[in-house]
Every structure is written in C-alpha cells, then in structure tokens.
Amino acid sequence: MSLFDDDDDVMRRFRSCEGASAPADDVATFDAARALVRAGMPVLPPAANVDLASLLREGTPRRSRMNPLAKVAGLGLAGKLALAGGVALAASAGGLTVAGIATSGNSHAAAGLATAGADHGAPDHATPAVTDPTSSATPSNHGTCVSAVARATPEPSDSPNAHGQAVSAVAQSDCDKPASSGQGKPTSLPSQANAHASDHLSGKPSSLPPSHPTGKPSSLPPSHPTGAPTAPTGH
C-alpha cells in the first residue's frame, strides 16, 4: 500500500490536465519529482503543539450569538405560552405560591382532585394514585393544573385582578398538557378507550385514568352504577 493513497487520483487529474493534454515528458517528470520529494519528507505525522493539543482536547469555544429576545422569538407557540404563563405567575402571584406550583404542581393538582372527589361524595377507596397527593405516579392534566392555581389563596398584598390573571395565564399555558395531543383531542387510541370502557363495565378500577376526550378536567369521577370502585375513565 502506498504511503499516499491518493497518488492515482492525483496523477489521473494531472494527466487529464483539466481538459488539456499534458506532454508525456511533463507527466513522467511530475511523477518522478513528486515521488522523490515526498520520499524525502518524514513519514511520521508531526506532534501537535500545546495550543493545538488544548484545542483538540477542549474543542473550539462556542459562542452564542443569539440575544435573549431572539431566543424568545425562536420559541414555538407552546413555548411562548408557557413562558408567558410563567412570567405572569411570577409577576402576580406570591413567591410562595409560585414556588409551590413550580416545584410540586402535580401534588397540588392531585390534592385539588382529591378534595373535589371528597366534596362530591366519591368513595374513599378511589384509585390510590388519585388519593395520594405525594405519590410520584399521580396523574394530572391541564385541568387539574389550572384548578390548583385557581384554588390557591391569593396573597393579601396582591392586586385585585392578580388571582384571575394568574389562573388565566396558567389556563393558556401548556401546564401538564401532553406534548402530542392537540386541544380537545383524545390522547388514547379508540382501542385503548374501549379497553378502559371494558374495564369500567366489568367493574375493574382503572389505575391510569385517561384524559377526557373533550379536554375538560375530570375532577368529578362519576360513580359507578354498580357501586363498584370508580375512577376517571375515557368516555
């Protein structure tokens, strides 16, 4: 194998001379001189100096040329809404409320859902995931997220409309919205919905309540006609 694998390619290019014919003497001389000159040079690759070594080790420094406004402009509609909701919350709601929603939104939502269920006479042995607000597997959706904010007590120092604005902002945000589902569209396939329905008919409690097809919050789980344990199901 040649030290220079591209010899053939170079010579073919030279012989073709980019469309013009090269004299045979020139080709032979080029061949010989090139081989001679390249043979006289060291074969081992040179060692990188300190600067190149550090560059290879750490990579080229990356500079962000986008200013913050450009970054916001680059966000999608959902991202802008979520950002607007977060800003509105931070501006209007109390710091404690915001921190609570931001860090444990699912827990608040679950607590709200559990409270609603108790108010409307739902049985105590509802799905554990719903009744346990600290469970990490607690299901939540956009409605429960909005409900949690709506139920939060406004700070006395807040402006009169602050609470409403906060609820509105969260309602317009993507809080706990599934990424793949559109507004008002069912998140489960019909076959899955049927599976839930068959569970419901057989009296089996469903451990994973699907979101409501209409997008409404399912804070009021219907009681089962047979009196069996119920959970929010897809209709």
Added chain:
Amino acid sequence: MAGYFLAHGADDAEDLTSEVFIGVFAKLRSFRGDEEDLRAFVFSVAHHRWVDELRRRSRRGRTDPYDEQADPRWVPSAEADALSSIDARRARELVEALPPDQREVMLLRFFGDLTLEQTASTVGKRVEAVKALQHRALARLRKILEQAVSL
C-alpha cells in the same frame, strides 16, 4: 502538511502545521464543500501561513536551524543515515532548484494534491499562469533528474 513546510525549508514545520490546523478549526464553521474543497482550504491556509512566515523572517532575520550532525554529541545511526539523509538531501536539492513561485506551485501540487484551479486560487494567480509555472518547473526538474541519472 508538515512535508509541505519541510520542503519549503521551514525550521519548525511541526509548529507551523499545528498553527495551520488551529486556523482551520477556527474557520471550519464557515467552510462549505466536499473533501477536495477541504484539502484545498487547508493548503490555502498553509500557503498564507508560509507567506506570513517569510515576512516574519525578513523582519527578524533567519535563524540557523539545529543541525544534529554538526552537534559533537550526535552519534550517527547507520539506519537513520541510510534511510533519511539521501532521500531528504535529494528532495531538498530538487525543491531548492526551483524559483520561489514555481516551488510554491509544485509543492501545493505535490503535497496538497490540488488541481490547477485550486492552486491558482490559493496562490492568487490565473490558471494559465499556474500552468506556465508548472511547465517551467517541470522542465527544470527534468534537467536535474537527467543529470542525476547520467551521473
């Protein structure tokens, strides 16, 4: 790349090669093209780096490179002597026989594998001028090689 600088007679070919690649990395984001274009781009950076080196030398004067054979502590190695000295010396003689502009064209063609168009673009000349330089260089090289063979 190091061979290109060594053939030019650079004292610190390794360092120059590193500097070329540092420059290439800095401009790599703006580079568009295929493998051949990248090769031409790299040797274009090398050519400009060499031109800078020549300017620097003219300002500060040339320093004599370390010659290990002139060092009294140097112990000659038969293998190294046999393998490198003859080829290197002949290659250096061949390259140094060419005027600077012809040498530049031929070294870019020899080491960079650049086409005539790429070479012309790199050295800032027209393709016809590069062809003429190459033709004259080859005529001179042919004469040297024929003399070497006859000896």
